[in-house]
Amino acid sequence: MSADHSHESCCAPARAVGAEPGPRRPLLPVIQDGAPTVRHRIAQAELAGGTFRMGDASGDENAGDGETPIHQVCLSAYSIDATSVTNADFAAFVDDTGYVTDAERYGFSAVFHLAARCDPADVMSTANGTPWWLGVRGADWRRPAGPKSNLDGLADHPVVHVSWNDALAYCSWAGRRLPTEAEWEFASRGGLDGARYPWGDVLLDEDGGWRCNIWQGEFPTSNTTEDGFLTTAPVRSYQPNGFGLWQTVGNVWEWCSDWFNPRTYELAARRDVETDPAGPRIGLARVMRGGSYLCHDSYCNRYRNSARTSNTPESSSGNLGSRTVAAS
Numbered sequence: 001m002s003a004d005h006s007h008e009s010c011c012a013p014a015r016a017v018g019a020e021p022g023p024r025r026p027l028l029p030v031i032q033d034g035a036p037t038v039r040h041r042i043a044q045a046e047l048a049g050g051t052f053r054m055g056d057a058s059g060d061e062n063a064g065d066g067e068t069p070i071h072q073v074c075l076s077a078y079s080i081d082a083t084s085v086t087n088a089d090f091a092a093f094v095d096d097t098g099y100v101t102d103a104e105r106y107g108f109s110a111v112f113h114l115a116a117r118c119d120p121a122d123v124m125s126t127a128n129g130t131p132w133w134l135g136v137r138g139a140d141w142r143r144p145a146g147p148k149s150n151l152d153g154l155a156d157h158p159v160v161h162v163s164w165n166d167a168l169a170y171c172s173w174a175g176r177r178l179p180t181e182a183e184w185e186f187a188s189r190g191g192l193d194g195a196r197y198p199w200g201d202v203l204l205d206e207d208g209g210w211r212c213n214i215w216q217g218e219f220p221t222s223n224t225t226e227d228g229f230l231t232t233a234p235v236r237s238y239q240p241n242g243f244g245l246w247q248t249v250g251n252v253w254e255w256c257s258d259w260f261n262p263r264t265y266e267l268a269a270r271r272d273v274e275t276d277p278a279g280p281r282i283g284l285a286r287v288m289r290g291g292s293y294l295c296h297d298s299y300c301n302r303y304r305n306s307a308r309t310s311n312t313p314e315s316s317s318g319n320l321g322s323r324t325v326a327a328s
Helices: 087-097 102-106 164-174 181-189 264-268
Strands: 044-047 050-054 071-075 078-081 108-112 123-127 130-137 253-259 286-289 308-311 325-327
Touching: 044 181, 050 181, 071 181, 071 264, 078 181, 087 164, 102 108, 181 253, 181 286
Parallel strands: none
Antiparallel strands: 044 078, 050 071, 078 325, 108 130, 123 130, 253 286, 286 308
């Protein structure tokens, strides 16, 4: 693995400062007429919880991310989405509430340069040091590649251009919550102690085939699309892990509830066992997990169970989505 694994390489760039966004629309209550409304229809993996070793056991950790030391974590039972939230799922939420996402309110979002479908005038900016990220006017969850794109044929793909605030709003409507990063990692491991990936330690399968949707080729100029995908893949592509979860690594980053701190594990290791940790009480950025279709080990090897990074709660991009949990 290359030692050059900077945050900006394949993660979403932080949102540029611009005009103040418009007001949010209120959400409908989760309870109507005294009874819960079934809104969230994603298949669930029911996890009994238990104790596991959290953190990087393979020596792949990225400097500054705080993937070590390994520490013991005990989790209560919970259910977690078998897949990322899809465009169809998010559309049902928006249709029901009229919710306006952060990308729509700001008027732009981050799109990878090879995927952009827009006029040159719609490119508002590039991210400092990462020119492959374009700030595209009119890019949002409905138009993931820019104003000349749409969701035709993408109903079963993960919703993208979803900020942490947006993901939380979806959870409020659905009667769900975002996973803690401990819950996310336990679920991603699928019962494999210390494994690098949800299926084990080897990236490719026995025939040299891809097990997840990440970058193939020379990043960021040439993607050979050996797996058939330049950007997102349908959420039930490849194979599920031992707990029945699909694509916890690759495809899209997924928001967690925790504030990010690179010293979180250092502090946790001082205790014998952490029980249902919720992360720091304060922070500037929220945890993101799982990597995305832009990850490549020459720049970003965060398509691993233990990999962690972060972004500001209002940030959005074409490789950032979510999955949800609920207590069992």
